[in-house]
Amino acid sequence: MTNNDFQKILKELRNIKPDAQYSENSKYLILSSKQSRNPEFKKGFFESIYSIKLPKTIAASGLVAIFALIIIVTVSYISKPNQNGFIAEADEVNSSIQIKLDDIKYYIDDKQNFATSTASQVLTILNNAKTELEQARDISSTDTEEALNKIKNAQRIFSEMDSLLKTNQQ
């Protein structure tokens, strides 16, 4: 290796970057956390999830609060006046999602430690599901078929999380 190569390589090391999704999730968690006056705040990435304060939160803990938001979105979607047949099908899917969310909440409450990468993936999945449900809500009065597809997408997304958490538990 020559001196020039060495200098080039040192410059090349600047191209190392953190994972974009991790960065987004980390930033979200940090900015959502309550500022405290406590001196050394040593929470790790996953532990920080439990100090999230969301605008619409109805629960204290982080991931559970996000679940609550998703449930609210789902319930409000179902409450909109719609064709009866559509409501029946959407209601069935919604029940399935509620059961899945209860399972997931159980895993999270039961588990003390999650790998940082798992927590990051969980957040990503939750955000994706939330997006589907919000889009479903927004178009439910104009395009019921597409809205139902979106809520089914959310159902599939929650199943992904279920598999992820079960793998983490092994």
Place this chain on the structure above:
Amino acid sequence: MLDGEKNLIEQAISGKSSAFGELYDRYQPQIYRFIYFKVSHREEAEDLTHQVFLNAWQNIQKYKFQGYPFSSWLYSIARNKVIDYYRTKKTNLSIDQVAEIETNASNAITIDISIDIDRVKKAILELNETEQDIIIMRFVEDASPREIAKIINKNEGSVKVIQHRAIKKLKNILKINDQ
């Protein structure tokens, strides 16, 4: 200090999260890189980087302007986090266990350069902690000797001496010819 940074910091101190968000965007990659070179494990580096910024946000009211970039404060927190990390984790990391660097380098990077990057990274780990800090901050992150001196609590003269020694060691480890 970067333009507009003082204003951003003041807003962050007053509790404006979006201002701290901008500081996060500005400095997170370099803090991550610094930690990644020190711990050689992506997930650990992510966790520690998160702790650094969480700590910074939680304690931003304690930050005082002293004529140094905001990054100096962040690097100080990062150094302490890495020290704590090694106190609680296995310290005798075998060089063979060191993870390979995944760079987001341009397509022009060759396999040879990739191998050389790995060699340089392992060589940096053979330096002592202070030498590592100086090499990473000076040559990877382009920090000034003045800033580095503030971060590692030494005078500028000592930083330059240690830097010179560290480069010499690295070249010796890597068997570099001064061409």
